[in-house]
Amino acid sequence: MNRNLHFLFLLGSLLLLPAISQAQKIIFTPQWTPQAQFAGYYVAQDKGFYREAGLDVDIVHPSASQSALSRIARNESHATTLMLPQAMEIIDNGIQLVNILQTSMNSGLVIVSRKNEDPLKQKGMRVGAWSVGFDQLPLSMSIKENLGYQWIRFVSGINLLLSGAIDATVAMSYNEYYQLVQAGMELTDTNVYRFCDHGYNVQEDGVYVTREYYEKNRDKAIKFAEASRRGWEWAAEHPEETLDIVMEYVREYRVDTNRTLQKLMLDEILRLQLDRESGQREFRLRPDMVTLMNQLMIENQMLINEVKYEDLIAL
Amino acid sequence: MNRIMRYLRKSLSARLSLWVVCFATLVFMVTLGIMFVQSRKAVRQEAFSGAEQVLDNTVQRVQSILNRVEMAADQTAWLVARHLRTPDSMYVYSRHILVNNPDLNGCSIAFEPYHYPEKGKYFSAFSLNEDGKISTTQEGNPTYEYFYMDWYQLPKLLDRPCWTEPFADYNPAGIYSKEMIASYCQPIRDKEGNYIGTLSVDISLNWLSETISAVKPYPHSYSIMTGLGGTFFVHPDSTKLFYQTIFTETLEHPDPARTRLGHAMQRCEAGRQQLKINGEKCYVFYKPLGDTGWSAAIVCPESDIFAGLNRLQRGILLVLLLGILLMLFVCSRIVSREMKPLQQLTRQIEIISAGHLDKKLPDNGRIDELGRLYQSFSGMQQSLVNYIDEMKQTTAAKAAIENELKVASDIQMSMVPRIFPAFPNRQDIDLYASMTPAKEVGGDLYDYFVQNEKLYFCVGDVSGKGVPASLFMAVTRNLFRIFAQQGHSPESIATGINRFLSQDNNQLMFVTMFIGQLDLQTGHMDFCNCGHNPPVIVTPGEPARFMPVKYANQPLGIMEGMPFQGESLEQTRGSLFLFYTDGLNEAENPDHDQFGDDAILEMMTQLSQLPSDLVIAQLKAAVEKHRNGAAPNDDLTLVALRLL
Numbered sequence: 013m014n015r016n017l018h019f020l021f022l023l024g025s026l027l028l029l030p031a032i033s034q035a036q037k038i039i040f041t042p043q044w045t046p047q048a049q050f051a052g053y054y055v056a057q058d059k060g061f062y063r064e065a066g067l068d069v070d071i072v073h074p075s076a077s078q079s080a081l082s083r084i085a086r087n088e089s090h091a092t093t094l095m096l097p098q099a100m101e102i103i104d105n106g107i108q109l110v111n112i113l114q115t116s117m118n119s120g121l122v123i124v125s126r127k128n129e130d131p132l133k134q135k136g137m138r139v140g141a142w143s144v145g146f147d148q149l150p151l152s153m154s155i156k157e158n159l160g161y162q163w164i165r166f167v168s169g170i171n172l173l174l175s176g177a178i179d180a181t182v183a184m185s186y187n188e189y190y191q192l193v194q195a196g197m198e199l200t201d202t203n204v205y206r207f208c209d210h211g212y213n214v215q216e217d218g219v220y221v222t223r224e225y226y227e228k229n230r231d232k233a234i235k236f237a238e239a240s241r242r243g244w245e246w247a248a249e250h251p252e253e254t255l256d257i258v259m260e261y262v263r264e265y266r267v268d269t270n271r272t273l274q275k276l277m278l279d280e281i282l283r284l285q286l287d288r289e290s291g292q293r294e295f296r297l298r299p300d301m302v303t304l305m306n307q308l309m310i311e312n313q314m315l316i317n318e319v320k321y322e323d324l325i326a327l
Numbered sequence: 328m329n330r331i332m333r334y335l336r337k338s339l340s341a342r343l344s345l346w347v348v349c350f351a352t353l354v355f356m357v358t359l360g361i362m363f364v365q366s367r368k369a370v371r372q373e374a375f376s377g378a379e380q381v382l383d384n385t386v387q388r389v390q391s392i393l394n395r396v397e398m399a400a401d402q403t404a405w406l407v408a409r410h411l412r413t414p415d416s417m418y419v420y421s422r423h424i425l426v427n428n429p430d431l432n433g434c435s436i437a438f439e440p441y442h443y444p445e446k447g448k449y450f451s452a453f454s455l456n457e458d459g460k461i462s463t464t465q466e467g468n469p470t471y472e473y474f475y476m477d478w479y480q481l482p483k484l485l486d487r488p489c490w491t492e493p494f495a496d497y498n499p500a501g502i503y504s505k506e507m508i509a510s511y512c513q514p515i516r517d518k519e520g521n522y523i524g525t526l527s528v529d530i531s532l533n534w535l536s537e538t539i540s541a542v543k544p545y546p547h548s549y550s551i552m553t554g555l556g557g558t559f560f561v562h563p564d565s566t567k568l569f570y571q572t573i574f575t576e577t578l579e580h581p582d583p584a585r586t587r588l589g590h591a592m593q594r595c596e597a598g599r600q601q602l603k604i605n606g607e608k609c610y611v612f613y614k615p616l617g618d619t620g621w622s623a624a625i626v627c628p629e630s631d632i633f634a635g636l637n638r639l640q641r642g643i644l645l646v647l648l649l650g651i652l653l654m655l656f657v658c659s660r661i662v663s664r665e666m667k668p669l670q671q672l673t674r675q676i677e678i679i680s681a682g683h684l685d686k687k688l689p690d691n692g693r694i695d696e697l698g699r700l701y702q703s704f705s706g707m708q709q710s711l712v713n714y715i716d717e718m719k720q721t722t723a724a725k726a727a728i729e730n731e732l733k734v735a736s737d738i739q740m741s742m743v744p745r746i747f748p749a750f751p752n753r754q755d756i757d758l759y760a761s762m763t764p765a766k767e768v769g770g771d772l773y774d775y776f777v778q779n780e781k782l783y784f785c786v787g788d789v790s791g792k793g794v795p796a797s798l799f800m801a802v803t804r805n806l807f808r809i810f811a812q813q814g815h816s817p818e819s820i821a822t823g824i825n826r827f828l829s830q831d832n833n834q835l836m837f838v839t840m841f842i843g844q845l846d847l848q849t850g851h852m853d854f855c856n857c858g859h860n861p862p863v864i865v866t867p868g869e870p871a872r873f874m875p876v877k878y879a880n881q882p883l884g885i886m887e888g889m890p891f892q893g894e895s896l897e898q899t900r901g902s903l904f905l906f907y908t909d910g911l912n913e914a915e916n917p918d919h920d921q922f923g924d925d926a927i928l929e930m931m932t933q934l935s936q937l938p939s940d941l942v943i944a945q946l947k948a949a950v951e952k953h954r955n956g957a958a959p960n961d962d963l964t965l966v967a968l969r970l971l
Contacts, residue, residue: 138484143475164484167475171492174555175620177484195556196574196589268495268569272578 038062038236039070040219041089046073046261047269048278049186049217050093051254052115056243058257065235073265090225091236095216096297097148097305100319108223111324113237114297115244116216117287118208120185120280121149124192125203126173131180132205136160140172140181149212150182152308170195186280190273213288214305215298226326233326241295248282248293251275297324340666344659352651359643366636374632375599378544378612378625385542385550389535390617393511397488399428400511400528407436407515407526414443417452422463424528425456432456432508432531435466436515437473438524449473478510479525486522488513490619492554493532495569507532507560507568509619536561539623545631555620557589588613592622601629668697672704684712732767732794739768739797742804747940750777755847757969758782759939761947762962763910769962770796770838771908772804776811780847783811783820786906786966787840788859790882796962799836803828803883807842817842817855818893821883825857825891828884837884841906850900850970855893858882860912863905863931871931873924874904903935903942903969910963914950917957922950939967 042050053071056062062069072089091112094102099109123131123139131139136159141147143165154161164178170191173181183189185206193199207213219240226233247254258274287294299321309315335341403424410416417436424434437451449467467473474480478491493509508529515524535552539561542550552561557572567575573589576582584602588611591598595615602609604626613624630637668691678686688705691698740762749758760773770789775782785807789796803824810823820842828838839859845852857880865871878892905927914922930949934942943965950963 143472164480165475166477166480167472169477170556171477172480172484174492175481175485175489177481190578191556194572194574194578195558196572196586196593270567270570270575272571272575276578 036066036232037068037070038091038232039072039089040091040236041072041074043093044074045267046258046265047187047267048255048258048274049281051247051258051278051281052244053240054243054257054261055247055254056239058260059243059246061239061242061246062236065239067232067235067239069236069239073261075265090229091219091221091233093217094220095146096214096218096301096324097309097314098145099218099220099324100302100305100309100315101148103319103323104315104317109220109324110223110226110233110326111218111220111297112226112233112326113240114215114218114295115240116218116284117294117298118284119149119212119214119216120284121146121207121212121216122183122185122189123150123180123205123207124173124183124189124197124199125180125205126176126197127179128198128200128203130202130205132157132159134179136162137179138162138164138177140164140166140178142182143167147182148305148309148312148314149207149214152312152314153207153210153212155312156308186277186284190276190280194273208288212304212308213301214308215301216284218297230326244285244295245293247278248285251278251282254278297321339669340662341659343662343666344655347658347662348651348655351654352647355647355651359647363636363640366639367633370633370636374544374627375610375612378548378610378627379599379614381542381544382612382614382623382625385539386614386616386623389538389623392534393490393617393619396428396431396511396528396530399424399431400488400513400526403434403436403528404513404515404526411515411517411523414438414446414450414452417450418454418463421452421454422461425454425461428528429456429459430530430534431528433529435473435478435527435529436524437467437479437527438515439522440474442523478512478527482512482514482525483522486514490621491527492556492558493560493621507536532560542625544625545627545634547631548625548627550623550625552616552621552623553589553592555593557593560621561623588624592624595620595622604628665697668693668701672697672701676704679708684708684715729767735794735797736764736767739764739801742801743773744775749775753777753847755971756782757939757971758784758967759943760964760966761943762964763947763959764792764797764962765910765959766793768794768797770800771910771962771964772800772807772838773906773964773966774804774807774811775966776808777847778812779814782845782847782968783807783843784845784906784966784968785811785820785840785842786859786862786908786964787838787857787883788908788910788962788964789838790836792962795834795836799828799834799838799884803838803840807840811842811844816893817844817853818891821855821857821880821891821893825883825885825889826887829887832884837882839882843906845899845968845970847970850898852896852899853893854896855891856880857891860907860909862907863927865903865905865931865935867901867935871928871935873928900970903931903939903967905931905942905946906966906968908962908964910959910961911946911950911965913961914953914963915957915960916953916955920953922953926953939969942967 040053042053057069057071099111103109125131125134139150139161141150141163164172166172170181170188172178173192174195181188183192189199219237221233255271255275255278258278259271262269262274285293302319302321302324306315306318310318335345403420406420407417421434421436425431433453433455435451435453440448443450449465451465451467451473452463453466454461454463481489481491489512491510491512493507495507509532510527510529512525512527514522515526517523539550539552540563549563550561551559553573554560557574558569559567559571559573560569562568573592574586577586582602584600588600588602591600592613597614599610599612602611608629610627610629610632611624612627613622615622671691672688675686675688688701688708691701693701743762744760747759749760750756758775760775762769762771762773764771770792772787772789773785775784787800787803789799789803806824806827807820810820815823821840840857841854841859841862842857843852843854856876856878861873861876863871864874874896877894880891881889912922912924912927926949930946934945937945946965
């Protein structure tokens, strides 16, 4: 129900996108507050890669009162980052999106148990999941493995787990995972379940625009994707300077984080960008992963229709 | 350094002073060390008690305020439970609690989605106190789905009232502000006891931050407060607030002590932990803040705790150092003053030792060890002077005696023939003689002379040594001359000498003697051996042997009237004879080994072809070598004779 509401907001926003009209202007909204997860875009902006591509890019972050979706709803952004399952859901809901840049090559999703026990062996336990989504993979897995988890939705953070209100939580290996480590939790191979290691390795972050926008601004979108890719490649080569840039954004938005956490996040994000098979930063959507995700989501009634690889990429 | 060492070597007083001061310093240091260690323990214990007391007081103060919030919430929860059927009354209660508790920031009475169908999905009566102006609204909406919030879910999931982690409140513009808020939440249940919603009261924790920050038992100590996840909610470094946890630094630089501290604080334990913060040793005293899950701690740098003690230690050490220097100075002066007589004595001794033995030592009037040393040395000096005087006299007397003995020696030596060749006009006699007294004068004698183609000779050895023996020897030699020159046979000569020597011989001295008469024409030898060593004879082509002597006779001078029997040897020409006294065969080396008869025979065999003077020279050299530096133990007389 909640998810559908978000889609409505997104739908409205995407339909209104053409209203933003300046020749080379692009407003880009990452899906979360400033952090190293978006380092490549900050680098592209700060190092002038967007400018060199002839683009005038504004990076506008969501806030408590202006989530990424609400910004879209208000017709204030052209491009955003989405996780692949999210994008597939949106397309399944009738909004055509184009993946113009796929940054993630692996899944960073994990389930962390409060006790030092294998999450797969704790059937029926309370597991925290974000109220805004990103739960397609955990839900699919728990159904497939017949775990009977009791899902507890929460906005963000790790307090429910720390206080013992829940037994485990879904976390991102680059974000909440390190927050838990920073909170003194001992994370081991036993109490951390990594989806990527159990046949659920599905790509995550990519940059999406509406297909309509793409058709009308193909050149601009391609330039934006290329400059963003350049930003990520530079970040991989200059992690310390990248961290400096990230921290500027973090400070500007007064995010509750620190350089140590952001460093760990950047390292992990960059690691997730390496394709497991080629070891390269490929920046492409993998058809096999799209197929896998389709299979999981259709099995669990998360998709009505299959969202094919061709439906996601620019033709 | 070398100069100091040289000075110390030269100065007894400096060394004494230094030893005293070193020992005193050692005693002081050990004493102070023990005192400092004990003081340190006491100060540490005092500091621990003090810090823990301060922390206790602070925690109690905080606890009392938190209790008040909890009580207010409890009262409101009671009202809410009684009026669940009138949802709009929740607005009144949420407002009412803020009116009655102006220090509360907000209050939410929120219910499960669709709990009141008429209210729809969202129903949360929320009142907000903004600078005394209280507004009340329904806060749930699609952008704020309160039922996903921690404050709502915690009491629901934990099934008990609880405090949320402090969080930074948002300002109306949606930008993070840093007012620290925490919520006390408790579940709302219907009559059946089913959970239906959450009541939450918000309170700004700025007062708590100020209360805890104000705890400063030491100048550089500071207080911190951490939440469930170890997040800093109170910390003097504002950049850490909300951003860092107590574990953050351990992610890159593992620190087991800090990790232990963090876990202990997370477990809501009370205690203390020693660890290094920014390279400085610190003690952290921690205590939980009631049942909130938060923990307050005081960080006290060790340097602060011991600052007073360290100042005292530095002061004491400085005083000690000055005291030691003063002691060194005073001690040096006292020792120097006390040692002054010794120095004077040393100077006096130097003067005296330079030869001024008559230099009188001044009386220093002391009765202590130095005084006695003075007196002893003075007595020693007098004794030395006396002794030297006696020595002078004795030396003079001895010199006179030695001079006389020298004269006596010359006289004695002049009494025996000492000119060689003995008979330069005769080619048939090869004779050489040597007499070496063991002292200035000796008791050996020899003599020879030719008369009427006969060679009279003798070798004798007076009993004893020295002057008495020499006098006896002189008499004996004269008697030999007197009787021999009268043409007597050797036994008659012996009888004549014996008669004279025996008379009035109160000293009971005697003389052994070999008396010979060699016919130079025929080579016939008559001889009389009066208790003397048998001579050695070396016949050409044969090894040396002792001359066979049938009658040993008695030494001369023992008893008057005793008969002496003579013997003869027919053929002596070409043979080498050695007449000697027992200074030869009984010559001793330092180990008292005697030269011996065998050595004499062996040497004589080897030397048989040599002329008599070389035979004597070689024998003397061999004896000298045998002695090997030992003083002569007896007079040595050698006479070598060969008739050609």
